[in-house]
Amino acid sequence: xxxxxxxxxxxxxxxxxxxxxxxxxxxxxxxxxxxxxxxxxxxxxxxxxxxxxxxxxxxxxxxxxxxxxxxxxxxxxxxxxxxxxxxxxxxxxxxxxxxxxxxxxxxxxxxxxxxxxxxxxxxxxxxxxxxxxxxxxxxxxxxxxxxxxxxxxxxxxxxxxxxxxxxxxxxxxxxxxxxxxxxxxxxxxxxxxxxxxxxxxxxxxxxxxxxxxxxxxxxxxxxxxxxxxxxxxxxxxxxxxxxxxxxxxxxxxxxxxxxxxxxxxxxxxxxxxxxxxxxxxxxxxxxxxxxxxxxxxxxxxxxxxxxxxxxxxxxxxxxxxxxxxxxxxxxxxxxxxxxxxxxxxxxxxxxxxxxxxxxxxxxxxxxxxxxxxxxxxxxxxxxxxxxxxxxxxxxxxxxxxxxxxxxxxxxxxxxxxxxxxxxxxxxxxxxxxxxxxxxxxxxxxxxxxxxxxxxxxxxxxxxxxxxxxxxxxxxxxxxxxxxxxxxxxxxxxxxxxxxxxxxxxx
Amino acid sequence: xxxxxxxxxxxxxxxxxxxxxxxxxxxxxxxxxxxxxxxxxxxxxxxxxxxxxxxxxxxxxxxxxxxxxxxxxxxxxxxxxxxxxxxxxxxxxxxxxxxxxxxxxxxxxxxxxxxxxxxxxxxxxxxxxxxxxxxxxxxxxxxxxxxxxxxxxxxxxxxxxxxxxxxxxxxxxxxxxxxxxxxxxxxxxxxxxxxxxxxxxxxxxxxxxxxxxxxxxxxxxxxxxxxxxxxxxxxxxxxxxxxxxxxxxxxxxxxxxxxxxxxxxxxxxxxxxxxxxxxxxxxxxxxxxxxxxxxxxxxxxxxxxxxxxxxxxxxxxxxxxxxxxx
Numbered sequence: 001x002x003x004x005x006x007x008x009x010x011x012x013x014x015x016x017x018x019x020x021x022x023x024x025x026x027x028x029x030x031x032x033x034x035x036x037x038x039x040x041x042x043x044x045x046x047x048x049x050x051x052x053x054x055x056x057x058x059x060x061x062x063x064x065x066x067x068x069x070x071x072x073x074x075x076x077x078x079x080x081x082x083x084x085x086x087x088x089x090x091x092x093x094x095x096x097x098x099x100x101x102x103x104x105x106x107x108x109x110x111x112x113x114x115x116x117x118x119x120x121x122x123x124x125x126x127x128x129x130x131x132x133x134x135x136x137x138x139x140x141x142x143x144x145x146x147x148x149x150x151x152x153x154x155x156x157x158x159x160x161x162x163x164x165x166x167x168x169x170x171x172x173x174x175x176x177x178x179x180x181x182x183x184x185x186x187x188x189x190x191x192x193x194x195x196x197x198x199x200x201x202x203x204x205x206x207x208x209x210x211x212x213x214x215x216x217x218x219x220x221x222x223x224x225x226x227x228x229x230x231x232x233x234x235x236x237x238x239x240x241x242x243x244x245x246x247x248x249x250x251x252x253x254x255x256x257x258x259x260x261x262x263x264x265x266x267x268x269x270x271x272x273x274x275x276x277x278x279x280x281x282x283x284x285x286x287x288x289x290x291x292x293x294x295x296x297x298x299x300x301x302x303x304x305x306x307x308x309x310x311x312x313x314x315x316x317x318x319x320x321x322x323x324x325x326x327x328x329x330x331x332x333x334x335x336x337x338x339x340x341x342x343x344x345x346x347x348x349x350x351x352x353x354x355x356x357x358x359x360x361x362x363x364x365x366x367x368x369x370x371x372x373x374x375x376x377x378x379x380x381x382x383x384x385x386x387x388x389x390x391x392x393x394x395x396x397x398x399x400x401x402x403x404x405x406x407x408x409x410x411x412x413x414x415x416x417x418x419x420x421x422x423x424x425x426x427x428x429x430x431x432x433x434x435x436x437x438x439x440x441x442x443x444x445x446x447x448x449x450x451x452x453x454x455x456x457x458x459x460x461x462x463x464x465x466x467x468x469x470x471x472x473x474x475x476x477x478x479x480x481x482x483x484x485x486x487x488x489x490x491x492x493x494x495x496x497x498x499x500x501x502x503x504x505x506x
Numbered sequence: 507x508x509x510x511x512x513x514x515x516x517x518x519x520x521x522x523x524x525x526x527x528x529x530x531x532x533x534x535x536x537x538x539x540x541x542x543x544x545x546x547x548x549x550x551x552x553x554x555x556x557x558x559x560x561x562x563x564x565x566x567x568x569x570x571x572x573x574x575x576x577x578x579x580x581x582x583x584x585x586x587x588x589x590x591x592x593x594x595x596x597x598x599x600x601x602x603x604x605x606x607x608x609x610x611x612x613x614x615x616x617x618x619x620x621x622x623x624x625x626x627x628x629x630x631x632x633x634x635x636x637x638x639x640x641x642x643x644x645x646x647x648x649x650x651x652x653x654x655x656x657x658x659x660x661x662x663x664x665x666x667x668x669x670x671x672x673x674x675x676x677x678x679x680x681x682x683x684x685x686x687x688x689x690x691x692x693x694x695x696x697x698x699x700x701x702x703x704x705x706x707x708x709x710x711x712x713x714x715x716x717x718x719x720x721x722x723x724x725x726x727x728x729x730x731x732x733x734x735x736x737x738x739x740x741x742x743x744x745x746x747x748x749x750x751x752x753x754x755x756x757x758x759x760x761x762x763x764x765x766x767x768x769x770x771x772x773x774x775x776x777x778x779x780x781x782x783x784x785x786x787x788x789x790x791x792x793x794x795x796x797x798x799x800x801x802x803x804x805x806x807x808x809x810x811x812x813x814x815x816x817x818x819x820x821x822x823x824x825x826x827x828x829x830x831x832x
Contacts, residue, residue, distance in 0.1 A: 095702060096706070455562075473725075
């Protein structure tokens with residue numbers, strides 16, 4: 001069957017794009033390296049903080065997603081889009097934004113001191129967790145919310161008709177949704193936090209918060225011990241593999257969940273108390289996520305008009321790369337979303353340290369072409385790989401649900417191959433595809449990834465240009481560039497995400 | 507037919523490029539950006555060389571190591587003394603061929619391969635509106651109120667962070683770890699690179715940051731801001747040099763030599779202070795821009811040769827890590 005061939009091709013390509021560069025690095029290094037005590041300590045700390053970050057992100061995301069799902073209020077759709085902003089921020093911008101709120105001289109400390117309390121000390125493990133929840137809560141909320149939206153409307157009608165109380169409602173509707181979405185969300189957040197470096201170090205307050213990615217960076221940049229960099233990267237991949245194996249077992253096979261794809265309506269009135277609680281959750285989560293974003297806006301808004309033209313030029317390059325890598329990401333993601341192992345395979349590109357991936361690609365390309373001339377192409381491919389796990393995670397459960405709902409009907413109609421995609425999957429996958437495309441585009445806008453080895457002399461990307469402004473002491477102009485980056489990323493995300501929602505109600 | 511015409515076109519174009527003299531210069535990103543010295547230097551050199559100077563931005567050492575003998579670089583600019591041992595051991599660099607006597611540095615320069623093009627003293631920069639009596643020595647820094655926080659860079663990921671570790675090692679020797687243990691409560695946090703740390707400082711999160719004594723020149727010259735100053739320490743300051751070298755694999759040695767000589771000329775040196783915010787390496791103080799000449803300087807320059815730096819580096823980083831991990 002053609003779709004199966006496509007799935008195998010896509011899985012093979014993604015695996016090759018990760019494995020071959022890795023082999024190239026080991027080949028060059030002459031084998032694996034031995035690790036010292038500090039490296040093992042870094043590994044332990046990395047896994048521990050990633051585990052806690054994922055746990056907390058999911059714990060907060062569940063009530064937030066539930067509240068956002070069942071409450072309807074003015075600006076809800078826009079709020080859901082904007083809540084995604086932290087996830088797509090470039091690291092350095094996010095750090096400065098977070099500290100403007102939670103730092104020693106931040107808004108919160110100022111407020112506390114105003115009422116005579118001591119300021120908060122954010123630097124430490126709690127600071128890392130705060131930052132990682134800030135980055136990943138939006139993603140976890142969206143993935144869980146997506147699961148809720150995929151529940152057939154009939155089920156809610158049935159619940160209302162039968163007059164089920166909260167406990168029964170939880171058992172019949174909510175638990176299956178959580179079981180289907182939370183392990184995946186946990187896994188993705190865990191993997192994101194495994195590769196944390198600048199955030200963990202800065203918010204962690206120093207070398208106590210040394211992560212594997214820092215050790216990789218040090219081995220690569222200072223010691224030029226690429227064997228060690230690659231060995232650490234493989235261990236990192238190993239943890240991702242273990243976590244994926246454990247969590248994917250939890251997800252289990254999707255239950256038959258039949259519905260007609262109607263729009264969900266809420267027939268049962270909620271008690272005012274429950275409504276109030278939901279709104280409280282929404283306000284707390286929104287303030288936590290949006291205050292740092294607002295401080296970034298405030299810092300950059302007056303700089304926007306005076307930004308040098310080269311910044312806008314670089315924004316154009318970033319946009320082109322973002323759109324191309326979005327298309328590529330979806331091409332990989334759709335076939336991978338059709339089978340369970342695809343979820344795990346999609347993680348590899350993200351889980352491999354960009355430095356090691358970049359080094360491998362550099363080694364592979366260098367004998368045949370000038371790597372610098374291929375800089376934007378390489379950036380585009382690696383950015384597509386980076387966004388892949390999020391896309392597959394968003395599309396996968398929806399795909400399984402469609403098969404559960406309509407699979408047998410489609411089989412009976414002998415609807416196969418492209419026709420099945422055209423008439424069955426694609427129209428019903430609009431929403432997760434739109435969301436994935438938005439995420440891929442936005443992530444690509446903000447990414448610096450492999451640029452250290454593949455910087456195109458004539459075509460800088462926007463994040464690179466922002467770093468250049470910072471290195472030239474132009475911190476204010478850099479905040480303007482950061483805001484431009486934020487606006488473009490969020491704009492791209494919004495366009496794709498909205499595009500996915502429109503016409504969903506077929 | 508069309509395809510072969512196209513191929514012929516490509517071959518013709520490639521040959522044309524090969525005939526034009528191109529000097530490929532690998533440089534750090536900040537150097538080649540429109541706000542760095544790159545554009546001025548390119549324009550000035552192209553005036554005299556009858557060639558095309560081509561800057562290639564990015565991480566220098568990893569790229570050179572990966573490329574080895576196949577490197578496209580004729581010149582590598584922007585390395586620094588704390589990593590040159592590694593660079594030298596590749597054998598990819600040739601003698602610079604310039605007279606070290608032309609250099610105007612706080613120490614005597616004897617290296618025949620790596621040539622400094624600028625320098626500065628590693629320093630703590632403080633905000634005068636928040637710190638009225640700045641520390642005047644490491645001992646004073648160590649005894650400073652724990653409420654006066656400092657942001658530094660990680661020596662494992664940042665070159666200025668590494669310079670600080672070596673500075674402390676040069677001052678304290680065996681007692682460096684005890685110094686770090688005492689300083690630890692005053693260190694607000696440690697960042698990956700210089701930009702994060704300096705951003706925290708200008709955002710007001712910390713009143714003191716590790717940078718260079720020449721940093722205030724930017725704020726004075728471009729922002730009329732006199733509130734950023736370097737704390738000058740009695741023990742002396744570690745000096746930080748940025749270096750340029752010619753590759754031994756260059757297919758254009760004459761042009762590369764011409765560039766190395768150009769580095770010491772006024773056309774190059776004049777471009778450095780106001781774009782790279784550091785001292786030019788081959789001009790006496792009398793020729794510096796006034797704002798640089800007015801900057802406070804330490805009485806003593808401290809410096810580890812590349813062998814010394816390579817010998818103490820691992821130990822110094824480990825002491826720092828242990829003391830700050832308590």
